[in-house]
Amino acid sequence: xxxxxxxxxxxxxxxxxxxxxxxxxxxxxxxxxxxxxxxxxxxxxxxxxxxxxxxxxxxxxxxxxxxxxxxxxxxxxxxxxxxxxxxxxxxxxxxxxxxxxxxxxxxxxxxxxxxxxxxxxxxxxxxxxxxxxxxxxxxxxxxxxxxxxxxxxxxxxxxxxxxxxxxxx
Numbered sequence: 001x002x003x004x005x006x007x008x009x010x011x012x013x014x015x016x017x018x019x020x021x022x023x024x025x026x027x028x029x030x031x032x033x034x035x036x037x038x039x040x041x042x043x044x045x046x047x048x049x050x051x052x053x054x055x056x057x058x059x060x061x062x063x064x065x066x067x068x069x070x071x072x073x074x075x076x077x078x079x080x081x082x083x084x085x086x087x088x089x090x091x092x093x094x095x096x097x098x099x100x101x102x103x104x105x106x107x108x109x110x111x112x113x114x115x116x117x118x119x120x121x122x123x124x125x126x127x128x129x130x131x132x133x134x135x136x137x138x139x140x141x142x143x144x145x146x147x148x149x150x151x152x153x154x155x156x157x158x159x160x161x162x163x164x165x166x167x168x169x
Contacts, residue, residue: 002079003038014075018050019082020057020089026069047128053085063093067100070121071114077122081141083129090123097121 006013013033016022022029041048056062070076080090101118104110110118127134132143161168 001042003033004035006033007035011077014073015049018052019086020054020062020066021052022050023066023069024054024056024062026065026072030069030073030075047081051082057089060096063096064100064103066093067097068104068109071101071104071110071118074117076118076120077124079124079126081126081128083127083131083142084134087125087127090125094121094123 003013003015015031015033015037017029017031018025054062057066070078078090080086097120101110101115105112105115126141127137128141130140130142130146132140134140157168
């Protein structure tokens, strides 16, 4: 849905493969998304672009690398889908953004033009967790997917049990 809306609005949209790890690693881990590349994934549970815990992103040096990789692709807007760790990391990244840019500029890793062009970062956080334990949400993205999988499994077992005239536990 994010890719489709971004494309509709005329934005360049990117997948960050393996979450924050992909943002720290850069290169092919930050790949342009398209209408076609997002087809047929809406109904799939989990994330098709991968997800990874990232020890590097917990340290300022990792966030510095991530900022550099985003600036190289002129990315100043992020949609972060995840749980407490992902959203906490996004908030810290947002808070540090200007000081990260200052450090990158001071060490000549970005130009004045890049510093001006990417002077701000906008982050939208979406709760995606099977825990359904976030205050202010009725149901998270991951919970809905997990419950649907459970219902599908129970329905399948019931049908199979009925056809075999047996009870399944």
